[in-house]
Amino acid sequence: MQDAHYDQLKRTIMRLLTIDIDAYKTEQMRRRIETFVTTHGGGDAVAFERSLSTDKALLAKFRDMLTINVSEFFRDTPQFDRLHTLVLPELLERRPTLSIWSAACSNGQEPYTLAILLDELGAISRTRILATDFDRSVLPRARAGGPYGAPDLRGITPARRKRYFIDREDGTYVVDTLRARVQFAEHNLLSSAYGRDYDLIVCRNVLIYFQPDVKLAVLRKFQAALRPGGVIFIGGTEALLGAEVEGYKPLGGNFYQRPLDDLAGRRVA
Ligand SMILES: C[S@@+](CC[C@H](N)C(=O)[O-])C[C@H]1O[C@@H](n2cnc3c(N)ncnc32)[C@H](O)[C@@H]1O
Incomplete structure (x- = not known):
């Protein structure tokens, strides 16, 4: 062309x-x-x-x-295992309630995965999960908790399938108790205002599509949106290096922390 x-x-x-x-x-x-x-x-x-x-x-x-709305439950299971066994227990020990943001959440598989883990940790009632995407066409299905098909569900264990999902005529849905725990909204990472005081931000498989300077600007806004001690969980191919890691402490795997002693915070435009 x-x-x-x-x-x-x-x-x-x-x-x-x-x-x-x-x-x-x-x-x-x-x-x-x-x-x-x-x-x-x-x-x-x-x-x-x-x-x-x-x-x-x-x-x-x-x-x-x-x-590119591709997503699935427990996408990259080893990283969700790490979240389940290391990152969330540490956050829950430090904070009475958790505020979580699943940014660029697509059809909802990612925030509902988070809700499952928090339920299993007995902490869902003290957690607020906000899930956003800039593509408003994905939000109705996300809010309805389905329908999801076999490719969405392949990372789900039989026990979780039984406990957290229900089959209907047009496909599989998350159970209402899970659905009620996630709030969905439209948000553009490039132009919408960011919230504050998140304990955990999950933003996976979207930074990779941004120009390097745009990715850096988004990471800085995430950092300002986290509480000191808060953690960002990114995608497997989006490792933070050099300038990108500035101000974040690597926690291993795909997790980075805004240091606990970073009380001043970073000013962003
Ligand atoms: C590949 S999906 C990732 C879904 C999920 N985070 C995961 O890893 O399974 C990428 C998502 O990013 C969203 N997206 C792309 N550009 C965006 C932007 N500027 N602001 C918010 N969401 C965006 C797309 O609509 C899509 O739902």
């Missing part, structure tokens, strides 16, 4: 979907957009752009491709 066509298409996408394409890794984003234009528009960028403005189904499919 010619650069001029790509730039024009990008402007149209930003206008129609309010997604800041420039904040995401350039090559990766361009490759994905070009592949979609080839498979859904025969490679003709101008015609594709026209179709996007008129064809709602195509626009929805295109948005799904851009936002």
